[in-house]
Amino acid sequence: KAEAEMAFELQAAKTKQRIMEEQMQVKVVERGQEIAVQEQEMMRRERELDATVRRPADAEKYRLEKIAEANKLRLVMEAEAESEAIRIRGEAEAFAIDAKAKAESKQMTQKAAAWNEYGSAAMVDMMLDTLPK
Structure with a gap:
């Protein structure tokens, strides 16, 4: 009877250990899924940040x-x-x-030619015009 009881306890301990191992395995899988969800959320936030902040900032900079x-x-x-x-x-x-300057030069040349043409009579006439009356 003690042997049967011990065998039962041993079997119960093994079953309990298997259950704990399965629970740990479930927790590992759950944790892995949580990590995957968090990574996807991080990627979604990164894309959102890209769309709402980075691209508009780049466009504004450009x-x-x-x-x-x-x-x-x-x-x-x-x-x-x-x-x-x-x-x-x-x-x-x-x-x-x-x-x-060219026009003035031409005018002076023409005056000089006129003076030469009229000679001293023109000079006397001009001087008389400049004298007070």
Whole structure:
């Protein structure tokens, strides 16, 4: 009877041990599934973060870079246009001064020719015109 009781207790202990092993195995599987679910949740959050924060931030960065490039290009083009306008204005002023000088020179040459043509009589007439009356 003691032997049978011991055999029963031994069998009960083995069964209890198998049950505990199965429970541990279930816990290991459950823990593995929890880890897999957590990993999937992390990946979902990562994708969500990508869609809601990173991509819009990258798009905004790209937009701001393009605006900055456009502003830089506009400033360079404005400076080049101003430089060209100053150059053209300078050339126009130089042309006007040159034309005026040539016209004055031609006028003086014509006066000198007229003086030579009229001679001293014209000089006397001119002097008389300048005297007070």
